[in-house]
Amino acid sequence: MSRLEGRVALVTGGLRGIGRAIAERLLADGARVMLADLADDAAEDIASLGPDAAYIRLDVTDEADWARAIDAIEQRFGRLDILVANAGIGGSAPVRDMSLVDWRKTMAVNLDGVFLATRYCCDLLARGGADWAGGAAIVNISSIMGLVALPGVSAYNASKGAVRLFTKATALEFAADKRPIRVNSVHPGFVETPLLVDTSTKEAIDFYTASTPVGRMAQPHEIAAVVSFLASDDASYMTGSELVVDGGYTAQ
Numbered sequence: 011m012s013r014l015e016g017r018v019a020l021v022t023g024g025l026r027g028i029g030r031a032i033a034e035r036l037l038a039d040g041a042r043v044m045l046a047d048l049a050d051d052a053a054e055d056i057a058s059l060g061p062d063a064a065y066i067r068l069d070v071t072d073e074a075d076w077a078r079a080i081d082a083i084e085q086r087f088g089r090l091d092i093l094v095a096n097a098g099i100g101g102s103a104p105v106r107d108m109s110l111v112d113w114r115k116t117m118a119v120n121l122d123g124v125f126l127a128t129r130y131c132c133d134l135l136a137r138g139g140a141d142w143a144g145g146a147a148i149v150n151i152s153s154i155m156g157l158v159a160l161p162g163v164s165a166y167n168a169s170k171g172a173v174r175l176f177t178k179a180t181a182l183e184f185a186a187d188k189r190p191i192r193v194n195s196v197h198p199g200f201v202e203t204p205l206l207v208d209t210s211t212k213e214a215i216d217f218y219t220a221s222t223p224v225g226r227m228a229q230p231h232e233i234a235a236v237v238s239f240l241a242s243d244d245a246s247y248m249t250g251s252e253l254v255v256d257g258g259y260t261a262q
């Protein structure tokens with residue numbers, strides 16, 4: 011039996027990059043998956059993933075979208091066992107040049123989006139989690155930039171650092187309330203995705219490679235494998251943890 015058979019997952023920011031790789035890996039491991047993203051119509055694309063995949067338009071910063079998404083998941087799949095809060099944006103700037111509007115935009119997607127994901131999914135997850143030895147699983151995608159800083163990306167650093175501690179706080183809260191939901195964060199290093207490649211200069215890409223001990227950027231599937239592990243009963247004793255997947259970057 012595939013290790014995620016019988017489970018239903020929601021992956022935010024699921025249409026491309028790391029989110030897409032996570033959705034594909036969870037499907038391969040036997041889960042049914044609701045991909046959520048900003049495109050109005052991704053029907054053709056989602057059909058290529060097979061009958062266990064579905065799509066909903068969901069802006070993670072929008073409460074009305076969240077209410078609709080929860081209804082859609084209940085209607086289509088009848089349950090929820092795994093939440094991967096992956097949607098995120100880069101786009102930081104030196105602090106002296108940053109407007110409050112830009113600061114809030116980063117916080118809205120990267121931090122409010124994770125809060126709303128937990129807030130809106132936790133009741134459904136608690137019900138689903140009762141069926142599994144390891145409970146339901148929330149996996150929040152933070153970053154190495156939630157652990158260590160770089161100059162020029164303070165908003166991103168702040169948002170991802172906050173996701174790390176929000177993860178631990180909610181893990182403790184659910185454990186104290188005897189709600190069967192484990193909550194963990196994943197901290198990828200530099201990953202070859204549209205977010206990073208489209209917004210980086212050649213010098214920046216060279217820096218990502220040169221500053222990573224293993225000498226290369228990660229591929230999205232290498233992050234997805236760790237997310238699938240955390241979502242499964244193989245990680246049944248893990249909650250409030252942070253898994254770093256960074257080719258050695260933060261070991262330096």
Ligand SMILES: NC(=O)c1ccc[n+]([C@@H]2O[C@H](COP(=O)([O-])OP(=O)(O)OC[C@H]3O[C@@H](n4cnc5c(N)ncnc54)[C@H](O)[C@@H]3O)[C@@H](O)[C@H]2O)c1
Nearest residue numbers: 023026027028069070096097098153198200201203204205
């Ligand atoms: N690429 C990296 O090097 C890297 C490293 C560490 C962490 N991360 C994190 O991994 C996650 C995914 O990053 P990626 O590199 O795959 O990015 P990406 O830009 O390639 O993909 C992100 C997806 O999220 C969607 N999205 C953006 N805003 C959204 C919103 N408001 N609501 C719903 N969907 C939204 C986008 O449409 C896109 O499909 C992010 O949280 C990012 O911060 C990325």
